[in-house]
Amino acid sequence: MQFLLAVEGAVAQGLLWSILALGSYLTFRLLNFTDMTVDGSFTTGACVTAVCIANGIPPALALLVSLVAGSFAGAITGFLHNKLEIPEVLAGILTQISLYSINLRIMGRANQQLLQYDTIFKQLKNLLAGIGLELSSDRVAILIGLVFVTIVIVVLYWFFGTEIGSIIRATGNNEAMVRALGQNTQNTKFIALIIANSCIALAGSLVGMYQGAADVGMGAGAIVIGLASIVIGEVILRRVIAFGSKMVAVVIGSIIYRIIVALVLQLGLSTNDLKLITAIIVALALFLPNAVSKHNAKKARELAARENSDA
Amino acid sequence: MLKIENLTKTFDPGTVNEKKVINRLNLQISAGDFITVIGGNGAGKSTMLNLICGVYPADGGKIILAGNEIQDMPEYKRAKDFGRVFQDPLMGTAANMQLAENLALAFRRGKRRGLSWGILEEERELYRKRLATFGLGLEDRLNDKIGLLSGGQRQAVTLLMATLKTPKLLLLDEHTAALDPNTAEIVLNLTDQIISEQNLTALMVTHNMQAAIDHGNRLIMMDKGNIIYDVRGPEKQKLKVEDLLRLFQELSVGGSVSDSMLG
Structure with a gap:
């Protein structure tokens, strides 16, 4: 029973964090751009939301403000890379590190509690209770997570099917071709970075409200969690090729990651071990497909050798 | 239609690797010209094409397309005129x-x-129709990922992509060099078909001298970043591969035929 409750919490967390994973998926996979801004823009999303809410701004509006703040974070990385010609990884790291100071400035301190304020989670919970539907906090979070994940996937699916979205996908495939087709690849990267980091800040905002606090350190390692979700999704749903299904795979990957984490915690490891565990999960998820295909190639060679010797 | 004046490009200037790839090159292309370009390795053929469409900027000289100087425009802005x-x-x-x-x-x-x-x-209908004229069965593969196609099929698709929106100038940079002889022949014939159907102006770099003679209405030979021979019309049609080799020996600065000339 206790584990089932833990799973509910894991699903809720997985859904909320999957929006971050979707953002990372856009840059890492679609654009083929190693965007390290993530840890910073995620925290920015939470910090902006916390400050907004603490200053009496409605939580739904705080979400939107966070999203815009995230888009600025993406724009800065884009500017550093495009205009100052800083390599992509370093451009992201510079934004990330500067966001640490900026996030502290935004909050004016290292963390901001939200327990005494309304969040969209509390608002929905009260709303549902009002019509006689008593749900646990985790179930409310699952509901909200599902709604936001659906909205994000639908919007991204639409956008990346448009003319601009298509040329952004092509940029990740073949930059030289995109320029030959008359599109400035700096612009396509810029737009993709803005959209990705908006998603990531949105995730930060939701996670902050769900946890009831924002902390300047909460984004540390977020990028690895995003990657873990992407690779777990890819390993489990290897055959999907359509863009929409791939995004769903990322969400499923994010949920599975959280369930694995819940399991590990049930086994008695502490939350302090989580970063190490995450790194191991990513390493395994990246290693396993290679190992399997090598093993299969070896078996095929052995089979061919046996057939040759038989003949 | 396109006029190149005193175009110059040096790679790695001021280093031991300094190489003057294009050296005060002049060329005038008229509308409807289908020019084949031959020359040894390092003659500047590909560099000339890349300078025309702006992959990298020229050090000096002018590129004038339909009366407009384009040498300072970024690549993506020039792209509307080039396939x-x-x-x-x-x-x-x-x-x-x-x-698709x-x-x-x-x-x-x-x-x-x-x-x-x-x-x-x-659009899908248009693409299906255009691909069907190729006779490669590509019209049934509109929903396939390009990565699943062979090299020859991909070149055929690229050719269609380059001409789907009629370009002012079609630039073909050894586009059959990586294909097997059979497929290269198919793609070359497609090239002819498209250029004549749409009445395109084209510049085709090739290492295959026979192809350079057989295709197009004008042939230029390049060496050390400049044009050393320019022939058109009936005079071009009469050429044989041996003539080209002899001409190259006579006209080129070094005077020796490099292996790469023997296509």
């Missing part, structure tokens, strides 16, 4: 995207891309 096919079949297409999606990207070359849907239903 390009590259030597590497991987370079012209986006491997992870569908055949690739064509739709090319259909919008030089157009401002907005938030309308990336590919419309009626």
